Amino acid sequence: MQLSFVKMQGCGNDYIYIDCVQNNPWRDVSSSVPDKSELAIRLSDRHFGIGSDGLIFINRSDLAGFEMEMYNADGSRGKMCGNGMRCVAKLIYDRGYVNQDEFTVESMGAIKKVKVFPENGVVKTVTVDMGVPELVPANIPVNTGADSSDPIIGGRITAGSVSGAFTAVSMGNPHAVIFTDSLNISVASVRDLDLASIGPSFEHHEYFPERVNTEFVRVLDKNNVEMRVWERGSGETLACGTGCCAVVAACVLNKRTERRINVHLLGGTLDVYWNETDSHIYMTGPAETVFTGLIDC
Numbered sequence: 001m002q003l004s005f006v007k008m009q010g011c012g013n014d015y016i017y018i019d020c021v022q023n024n025p026w027r028d029v030s031s032s033v034p035d036k037s038e039l040a041i042r043l044s045d046r047h048f049g050i051g052s053d054g055l056i057f058i059n060r061s062d063l064a065g066f067e068m069e070m071y072n073a074d075g076s077r078g079k080m081c082g083n084g085m086r087c088v089a090k091l092i093y094d095r096g097y098v099n100q101d102e103f104t105v106e107s108m109g110a111i112k113k114v115k116v117f118p119e120n121g122v123v124k125t126v127t128v129d130m131g132v133p134e135l136v137p138a139n140i141p142v143n144t145g146a147d148s149s150d151p152i153i154g155g156r157i158t159a160g161s162v163s164g165a166f167t168a169v170s171m172g173n174p175h176a177v178i179f180t181d182s183l184n185i186s187v188a189s190v191r192d193l194d195l196a197s198i199g200p201s202f203e204h205h206e207y208f209p210e211r212v213n214t215e216f217v218r219v220l221d222k223n224n225v226e227m228r229v230w231e232r233g234s235g236e237t238l239a240c241g242t243g244c245c246a247v248v249a250a251c252v253l254n255k256r257t258e259r260r261i262n263v264h265l266l267g268g269t270l271d272v273y274w275n276e277t278d279s280h281i282y283m284t285g286p287a288e289t290v291f292t293g294l295i296d297c
Helices: 036-044 084-095 195-203 240-252
Strands: 004-011 013-019 052-061 068-073 101-109 111-120 121-127 155-161 162-170 174-179 213-221 223-232 235-237 260-264 268-274 281-286 288-296
Touching: 004 084, 013 084, 036 052, 036 068, 052 084, 068 084, 084 111, 084 121, 084 240, 084 281, 084 288, 155 195, 162 240, 195 213, 195 223, 195 235, 213 240, 223 240, 223 281, 240 260, 240 268, 240 281, 260 281
Parallel strands: 013 052, 068 101, 174 213, 223 260
Antiparallel strands: 004 013, 004 288, 052 068, 101 111, 111 121, 121 281, 155 162, 162 174, 213 223, 223 235, 260 268, 268 281
């Protein structure tokens, strides 16, 4: 069996996309189709596969016009991916599945509104309404042992030999946002962090029953921060859209920035705005096609 795929990236957060809108072999139960989780692991391998942060299927949806079905590089199912959502929107528009610049995409039951900004008929930038950040610990989920429904803003956490203050946020997936000036190690820039060593200890920390994405943030000024992220199921990635949204929420809650900031990542910059009127977070950034191809499955 051969699958056609598209390799796409948003600020270096790269995924393999399988277009199932018109041709979906998984609908044919008599076909010999691979397990999606296993396929994600195999195709995401950067030496023996295509190489990516994960695998995303684009399907039709009864809840919205389209569905983003996401798997991390370790085969685990992902609930939400901001950079992935922008690329899904680009593919849907570029292939002519919609003729308007605003439409909806579902991911595990959550419906997101997207707006595309095409140039000469090809989408370059996408804005995603990422919704209202979840701050109730049980809903994130995070459990520090304290019996409280109050948001965790600047709570202490120790993972291995590293400790700091974290703010817990869910943007459809759990995040722990840590400002580098709260760490017990000296960090002049987020680039100084040995993320491969400290990231797994935070991802698998006992506070987070479903693991966690961890963002390490240095505030540059009221409208700019730099960030690196360790994503559950993928390790360090060059960008994380939901993570950037969680960072903006944490920055505002900790009174460190304005409500609209540029989040500077290893793979580029995202414009993120926490609207005070509707409490929704809006994320704007690039979406690019890298290449297309066929792969034997």
